[in-house]
Amino acid sequence: MKRKLITLAAGVALIAGLVSGCGASASGEDEKVIRVGAGITPHAEILEAVADDLKEQGYTLEIVEYNDYVLPNTALEDGDLDANFFQHQPYLDDFNAENGTHLVSVADVHFEPLGIYAGKTASLDALQEGAVVAVPNDTTNEARALLLLQQEGLIKLKEGAGLQATILDIEENPLNLEIRELAAEQVARAVGDVDIACVNGNYALEADLDEAIAHEADTSEAAETYANVIVVREGNEDSDKTKALVDAVLSEKAKTFINETYDGAVLPVF
Numbered sequence: 001m002k003r004k005l006i007t008l009a010a011g012v013a014l015i016a017g018l019v020s021g022c023g024a025s026a027s028g029e030d031e032k033v034i035r036v037g038a039g040i041t042p043h044a045e046i047l048e049a050v051a052d053d054l055k056e057q058g059y060t061l062e063i064v065e066y067n068d069y070v071l072p073n074t075a076l077e078d079g080d081l082d083a084n085f086f087q088h089q090p091y092l093d094d095f096n097a098e099n100g101t102h103l104v105s106v107a108d109v110h111f112e113p114l115g116i117y118a119g120k121t122a123s124l125d126a127l128q129e130g131a132v133v134a135v136p137n138d139t140t141n142e143a144r145a146l147l148l149l150q151q152e153g154l155i156k157l158k159e160g161a162g163l164q165a166t167i168l169d170i171e172e173n174p175l176n177l178e179i180r181e182l183a184a185e186q187v188a189r190a191v192g193d194v195d196i197a198c199v200n201g202n203y204a205l206e207a208d209l210d211e212a213i214a215h216e217a218d219t220s221e222a223a224e225t226y227a228n229v230i231v232v233r234e235g236n237e238d239s240d241k242t243k244a245l246v247d248a249v250l251s252e253k254a255k256t257f258i259n260e261t262y263d264g265a266v267l268p269v270f
Contacts, residue, residue, distance in 0.1 A: 034241050035062040037072035039086035041205040042258070042266045043228070046109070047085065049257040050248040057244050067206075068185055069138065070095075076233060077101045082241050085109070085249075086202075088226040090140040090163065105229035106237050107246045110258055111267045112201025112228065114144045115212025116152065117188075121195040123213060124152055131195035133177050136184035142166060144222045145198035149177075152214050163225060201265050218267070227269045 034054065038044040044063050051061040064081065066072045072084040073095050087095075089105055096103055119134075121127050133154075135145035143165040149155045156172035157165050167179050182190055184200055188207035191197045199209065216222045230249060232242050248254070255268045 031241075032058055033060045033062055033082075034245055035064060035080075035082045036245065037064045037066055037075055037081045037084035037086070039072075039202050040065045040067060041202050042110070042112075042262060043085045043202065045261070046249065046254060046258060050251060050254050053248045053251065053253065054244060057248075059241070059244055061245075068183075073099070073101060073103060073231075076103060076231065079233070082236070083230055083232045083245055085228065085230050087231065088140070088228055090225060091138065092229065092231060094139050102234040103231050104234050104237060105231050106242055107230040107250055108227035108269050109230060109249055109254075110228050111223055111226060111269050112265065113212075113215040113218070113267070114141070114148055114198055114200055114222065115204060115215035116148060117191050117197050117199050117204065117209050118213050119191045119194045119196055124154065124196070127154070127175055127177070127195060130176050130178060132180055134180045134182055134187045134190045134194045134197035136187055136198065136200065137181035138184055139164070139166075140226070141184050141200060142181065144216065144226065146170070146179075147220070147222065148198055148214065148216055151217065151220070163221060205262070205265055 036047060038047055044065050047061060047063050054061045066086065069087065069091065072086050075081045076084045092103060092105060095101060116124070121131060133149065136142050140163065143163045146155065146157060146165045146169070150157050154175065154177060155170050158169045158171045161169035180194060185203055187197050188199045188203040188209060191199070191209065204212070230246060236242055250270045255270065258266050258268045
């Protein structure tokens with residue numbers, strides 16, 4: 001209930017920010033508006049938690065919420081945003097390489113452990129031959145999902161596959177699990193249609209899923225690699241807006257908010 005109330009508050013703040021942002025643009029004060037594209041949960045909620053701190057520095061924070069992994073980057077590249085906050089560094093690197101964009105990270109904020117959630121099958125021990133497993137289909141998150149399945153003893157990957165692993169790297173699959181690849185934002189919605197699903201932490205929170213039956217270890221390679229980052233266009237790393245945004249998000253206030261709100265589903269890394 002606590003998190004749902006926060007989400008509602010973030011939505012109200014978004015509307016207020018849009019109105020305020022429009023006024024700033026009309027009065028020629030756009031340099032005092034920081035427009036940030038964000039995932040709905042937890043990213044927009046974390047930003048909303050520090051909006052007043054930015055206001056004290058003379059900036060209006062305008063949060064634009066997205067529920068996919070593409071539009072926030074294209075909008076930033078096109079100059080419609082000042083920054084975005086929804087992705088980790090490997091995804092950003094892949095996106096830049098595949099799309100010719102020029103986006104750079106300026107701060108590591110938090111890690112969202114990817115979890116296995118029960119669908120038609122209640123536990124990993126109860127999985128039957130040919131059980132269906134939903135995983136994200138983008139390069140980095142699919143590798144995380146496969147490594148998590150390996151961590152839990154369900155499959156074995158080729159040696160060295162690591163964070164580039166795909167289903168082609170599955171060397172042993174004793175239950176002949178059917179790996180169903182879906183867009184990351186759709187996996188949480190598909191939980192009830194599959195036996196188990198590997199869901200990104202933010203989408204699990206948005207979908208209000210029950211507690212994960214397994215999740216990435218905090219000592220895993222993923223935990224060391226997949227911190228969610230604040231991203232800006234190349235050349236804006238040291239702008240006043242960027243510095244103000246980073247200082248606000250990497251604050252003790254933000255850390256306390258994360259720890260008290262998400263019960264370990266989101267972990268600060270600063």
